[in-house]
Amino acid sequence: MDSKALYGKIMDIDPQIRFATIANKDGKIEQTGHREGVTNVLTSDESKKSLQRAIDSWNARNDLSEKIGEGKYVLAEYAKIKRITIPMGKEHLIYLTTDVKADHTKIIDETLKLL
Numbered sequence: 001m002d003s004k005a006l007y008g009k010i011m012d013i014d015p016q017i018r019f020a021t022i023a024n025k026d027g028k029i030e031q032t033g034h035r036e037g038v039t040n041v042l043t044s045d046e047s048k049k050s051l052q053r054a055i056d057s058w059n060a061r062n063d064l065s066e067k068i069g070e071g072k073y074v075l076a077e078y079a080k081i082k083r084i085t086i087p088m089g090k091e092h093l094i095y096l097t098t099d100v101k102a103d104h105t106k107i108i109d110e111t112l113k114l115l
Helices: 003-013 044-062 104-114
Strands: 017-024 029-034 074-077 081-088 092-099
Touching: 003 017, 003 029, 003 092, 003 104, 017 044, 044 074, 044 081, 044 092, 074 104, 081 104, 092 104
Parallel strands: none
Antiparallel strands: 017 029, 017 092, 074 081, 081 092
């Protein structure tokens, strides 16, 4: 599935998904966007830095995968948003932000089904 089609399907999962990015593990963004009508919490530069931190953290976790198994996702909950990082094979990541009240379990499960 191409990144643009996957992005659209992810955004269709739940209206509380605010932002989605598909990037390779080197940080090259293949598809990204905010839901229409949503006010951005971070600037574009801050979003890119946050994505890069998520990628760096994911790559660091993979150093332990032989012992603990491959990661399925990471959820970080903040006062204003939730951030979800999901691997897409070995070379790509899906990076989502949602409203705090979003059902992150449903969003994660539905995203994994798309893969």
